[in-house]
Structures are given as C-alpha cells and as structure tokens.
Amino acid sequence: MGVHRVMGIETEYGISLPGAPHANPMVLSGQVVTAYAAAHGIRAARGSWDYADEAPLRDARGFEMGRGVAHPSQLTDEWGDGDDPTLANVVLTNGARLYVDHAHPEYSSPEVTTPRGAVTWDRAGELVMREAVARLAASPPGVNLYKNNADGKGASYGTHENYLMRRSTAFADIVRHLTPFFVARQVMCGSGRVGLGTDSQRPGYQIAQRSDFFEVEVGLETTLKRPIINTRDEPHATADRYRRLHVIIGDANHCDVANLLKLGTTSLVLDLIEAGAVTDDLTVRHPVATLQEISHDPSCTTLLELADGRKLTAVQLLWRYFEMSQARLEATGEGGEQHTAEVMTWWQDVLTKLERDPMTAAREVDWVAKLQVLQAYRDREMLEWTSPKLKAIDIQWSDVRPDKGLFNKLRAAGRFTELIPEGDVLRAVTAPPEDTRAYFRGRCLARFPESVVAASWDSIIVEIPGRRALHRVPMMEPLRGTRAAVGDLLDEVPDVAALIAALAAAGDPA
Structure with a gap:
C-alpha cells in the first residue's frame, strides 16, 4: 500500500472584516461562500448537502454520545434554516465542499489517493478562497481570509485530515x-x-x-477538550469495511x-x-x-x-x-x-x-x-x-x-520548494480527482447542475425531469465512480434520466 489510501484535508479559514473587529463571523463566512457560489452559478443553500448518513456523535470506542450532552458544535448533521446565509453550503465541480462551519468558511477537499493529490486539491482551496475575497473586495471594506489556525487572542480553528483505514484494525x-x-x-x-x-x-x-489547544489524549470533541486522537466514527463509506480516521491535530x-x-x-x-x-x-x-x-x-x-x-x-x-x-x-x-x-x-x-x-x-x-x-x-x-x-x-x-500575504509574496520570489505545478493547482479548482468517487460527484455537478438536488461524500440526490420523485445514488465505495469506471458514460449521456438508467443497467458502478 505504501502511502496510497483514500485521504483528504478540511481547512477552516480565519476571517476578519477590516475596521470591524466585532462583526459576526458566521455572517461574514456566509458572504464568502455565497460570493463564490454566485460567481459560478451555484445556489449556496444548507439543503444542498445530504445529511442522511452523517453520525457525528458515534464514537469509535463503541458507544454514541447523547445529543442532550453534546456541545452544539458537534451537531454537524442538523439542517437548520435552508435560507439562512450563515449556513451556506456548496458542493463544487472539483468534488470539494465549501460551506460555513460555525464561525469560519471551510473548504473540504475531495477524496484523493496520494499525498501529492491532497496537496494539490488543498492548494486549489486557497485559490477558491482567494477568489471569494477578491469578489467581496468590490464592497468595501471587504472580508479577508487567512489560512491559519489561531487568531492570537485565544481562538483556534482546525485543519483536519481524513484517512480511510481497515475497520478490522x-x-x-x-x-x-x-x-x-x-x-x-x-x-x-x-x-x-x-x-x-x-x-x-x-x-x-x-x-x-x-x-497549546489540546487537553486530552483521546476523545470525541473537536472544539473543546480537544484530543490528540479523535474518536469520531463516521466513515462516509461502507461501515463494516472502513474506518475514517479524523485527525484534528494538524496545522494548515x-x-x-x-x-x-x-x-x-x-x-x-x-x-x-x-x-x-x-x-x-x-x-x-x-x-x-x-x-x-x-x-x-x-x-x-x-x-x-x-x-x-x-x-x-x-x-x-x-x-x-x-x-x-x-x-x-x-x-x-x-x-x-x-x-x-x-x-x-x-x-x-x-x-x-x-x-x-x-x-x-x-x-x-x-x-x-x-x-x-x-x-x-x-x-x-x-x-x-x-x-x-x-x-x-x-x-x-x-x-x-497574493499581494498581501507574506508567504504568497515569498513563494512568488522562489523562496520555497514547489512540488505542485501551478497549472495542476488551477485545474484542480474546477476538475475533480479521477481515481475516487469524487470524479462522479464533481462531473455530475458540472454536467447536470440543475438536476443535482443534494450531495454528500457518499451519495448524490438528483431530480429527474418529468418525475415527482427524487433519486438517490449511493456511493459507499470511495474507489468506485472513477473516470475509468464512469468517465465515458458521463460524457455520452444526454441528461440525468439517461444517466440513472445507464447506471441501473450497469449495476450502478458509481
């Protein structure tokens, strides 16, 4: 196996409004997501994410925390008001998720199978956030974002890694x-x-x-009593085969x-x-x-x-x-x-x-x-x-x-070892990885944006024109739905109805 496994990075960005230190960060974060979504013709609504298979309180140690004792920040499966801008949520054509995670805009990269892929699509997230800031700059004083993990005043926000493991371990x-x-x-x-x-x-x-923000060795929480090893047991995949190790201890x-x-x-x-x-x-x-x-x-x-x-x-x-x-x-x-x-x-x-x-x-x-x-x-x-x-x-x-961030200026001056060509990063802003189910998710959103009602890591829900019912396509196997498996099909079908019929005839290769 070596370094190959399904993995990804979730990055919460620091956010500020110049001259307004007490501005509501949730509202600002909603503006970031909606600004990017509007520019790309996407409706940034909470309902665009499918929460059916989420279980944020299930613990890998064999129990589930009661909702009554959980901190509100742990209840990531609650829908809230679909029209609330502070709950803005977008699934991108590169297979990533861009949304408001409490007080921060978060970019969750699509699933990849190599560390190089993870770096590529993480850097694509930087370009997504940079574009959102540029678009908001048209309305002074403008919102600004920081790829960091602490504001220096006592608040910390996460850069989380995810690794798929064997459930038998x-x-x-x-x-x-x-x-x-x-x-x-x-x-x-x-x-x-x-x-x-x-x-x-x-x-x-x-x-x-x-x-400095970690307090315990093992635990379920992510925003308080932060543990070195997080026990959240939410695989977003076939549960009896896979465990998703959710790592909250890394820096951006x-x-x-x-x-x-x-x-x-x-x-x-x-x-x-x-x-x-x-x-x-x-x-x-x-x-x-x-x-x-x-x-x-x-x-x-x-x-x-x-x-x-x-x-x-x-x-x-x-x-x-x-x-x-x-x-x-x-x-x-x-x-x-x-x-x-x-x-x-x-x-x-x-x-x-x-x-x-x-x-x-x-x-x-x-x-x-x-x-x-x-x-x-x-x-x-x-x-x-x-x-x-x-x-x-x-x-x-x-x-x-690019003109304000010190790292970005030094990068442009050649001060760092670059592994990922800029062209690869630019392509990753809109194109999904080709060797995971992120390909199917991203290409469906690119080809049938009006028909995709909701999506998640392990499903897509589509509305077939002329029918009253919604159709849910499960994607429980992360290494299916690849370009090799469905690329030709997605290129050839004329509409989402033909796609669903072809998937059914082929035994649902997604």
Whole structure:
C-alpha cells in the first residue's frame, strides 16, 4: 500500500472584516461562500448537502454520545434554516465542499489517493478562497481570509485530515502507536506561531499553532477538550469495511513539502499499524504536556520521556518511525513506487536538516520559514517577542491575497520548494480527482447542475425531469465512480434520466 489510501484535508479559514473587529463571523463566512457560489452559478443553500448518513456523535470506542450532552458544535448533521446565509453550503465541480462551519468558511477537499493529490486539491482551496475575497473586495471594506489556525487572542480553528483505514484494525492499536507520532510530527509540519499559551499570553515563538489547544489524549470533541486522537466514527463509506480516521491535530500548511509530509508520513505510519509492523513501542509519558513542550522549543532539543524510560528528541522519535516504515517497504517491495518514494525521500531530507540545524529547513517547513522572517525583523528593529509588529507579521503571513500575504509574496520570489505545478493547482479548482468517487460527484455537478438536488461524500440526490420523485445514488465505495469506471458514460449521456438508467443497467458502478 505504501502511502496510497483514500485521504483528504478540511481547512477552516480565519476571517476578519477590516475596521470591524466585532462583526459576526458566521455572517461574514456566509458572504464568502455565497460570493463564490454566485460567481459560478451555484445556489449556496444548507439543503444542498445530504445529511442522511452523517453520525457525528458515534464514537469509535463503541458507544454514541447523547445529543442532550453534546456541545452544539458537534451537531454537524442538523439542517437548520435552508435560507439562512450563515449556513451556506456548496458542493463544487472539483468534488470539494465549501460551506460555513460555525464561525469560519471551510473548504473540504475531495477524496484523493496520494499525498501529492491532497496537496494539490488543498492548494486549489486557497485559490477558491482567494477568489471569494477578491469578489467581496468590490464592497468595501471587504472580508479577508487567512489560512491559519489561531487568531492570537485565544481562538483556534482546525485543519483536519481524513484517512480511510481497515475497520478490522483495533482502535486501541491506533491510539497506542499513533499518539507518539502525532506528539512529534509537528516539528516537520507545524506552521509556527508568535506567543505561547492559548491566548499567546506568554512571549516567545512556537513550532505549531494548534498544540497549546489540546487537553486530552483521546476523545470525541473537536472544539473543546480537544484530543490528540479523535474518536469520531463516521466513515462516509461502507461501515463494516472502513474506518475514517479524523485527525484534528494538524496545522494548515503553505509549504508543499511540509503538507506532503503531513499526509504521507501519517499514511505510512497507519500502514505500519494496519500491518502489525510497529516493532518499537514508542509510547510517550504525559503526551499532552509533551506535545506542548515540543511546540515551545524551536531548537528541537527537548527530550520526550517514553514509557520504557528512554529519552528521545522529537526528531529522534520520528527517525524510529522512518526506520520502521523503511523496513516495511523493503519487505513488501513497495519502496520504489513513485509517490511512496517521494515521501520517504523528503522525510529523510527534512529530518536530516532538523537534526543538524532546524533553520536549514526553511524552504520546506512552514514554522522554520516563518521564524526566519520574524527573526530578521527582530534583529533589524531590536524587537522583543511581545512586539505587536511580530504578531501582525504572523497574521499577515497567512493572508490569502497574493499581494498581501507574506508567504504568497515569498513563494512568488522562489523562496520555497514547489512540488505542485501551478497549472495542476488551477485545474484542480474546477476538475475533480479521477481515481475516487469524487470524479462522479464533481462531473455530475458540472454536467447536470440543475438536476443535482443534494450531495454528500457518499451519495448524490438528483431530480429527474418529468418525475415527482427524487433519486438517490449511493456511493459507499470511495474507489468506485472513477473516470475509468464512469468517465465515458458521463460524457455520452444526454441528461440525468439517461444517466440513472445507464447506471441501473450497469449495476450502478458509481
């Protein structure tokens, strides 16, 4: 398997209205979604998403939380008022979902099968948000968006990853072997933040934006009592075959290499766990406290204490996962596969740089690149970490606008290692991946926009002209509905009625 598995990224964007710090973020987020939707002829309504198979309170540990005790933010399956602009919801022709997730606009990428695909369609989301901001700029003062995870005032919002796993894998094994990896992973893919603590109350700079906001090791919540391992059991696929691992601990990445490593190394560790090939128990004592200690140390020299008494740096612990993955790939013969080899090459390269001198990884790792810029300002203007200028630079780093965002300006100047050609990213804004069910979802929306009533990850509901009933097309198998399976059919059928009839005759290959 290597790095290949069904995966995707959900990114909530920070949002602000210049000169109006108390503006309602839900209303602003609705404006973002509707502005983009209107420009592309899409009606941004809550009812455009099919909630039939959602179960946000089902726990992987074998129980379901009662709705009466759940925090309102967990009830993501409630429809609300279909005309409420704060509940705007769009399914895009690239198979992604663009909607209001509480106080933020969120872009949820379509399902892909490689880390490179995940980076491509995640970057496509940046262009979607950039276009929305540009369209809203016509109505001053305009809404602005930031691809980050903390506002520096105590609020944090997520960049979540999703990985499809075998249902047969014991969840206890996932918790045991993935927790140490997540505690250490931030040194490769943290995005950096000015200030220590949830509200940046202490001066300093840290590796990851999200680490200070985590409170428990395992749990169902995502907005409070945040856990290192999230237990939400909502596979959006055939439930007796698949488990969707919902990862809430990552940062939003701008650097291609860091984003690739975030998805790729996690997929490789999941492969180890599924295969029972974890040969070294790296259980960390006090993982939540250790997570934050590592984030607070840009020198990467903090020692983690393992349950067996060993003490390792985060980089040394990641080397152990690298070595186990390398041994697994040698045993299976998958090490030479293109996408897997790419991840392993960058994993080795970045760990080598972090071990020698973290600042040498500025072209590949977000937190290092940001620290390099901030330190230059500090040195030139003799600034302390408490300086408001540094906090402003931190926010400006993630501004989605090409002429304002510091990362975007530095990218244009060639300061970072680019893995994804710009043309591929531009195509991904409107075109879906071709090797998952996202292809069928996206192409249906492109070809029959007036007939698609609602969609979700695992279904499409269409209205057939001349009939009073709606027709629901289930898509429970993520690797069906691909271009190879339905591409010719979607190109040839004249209307949605012919599509449904052809699918029925073919045994519903979607």
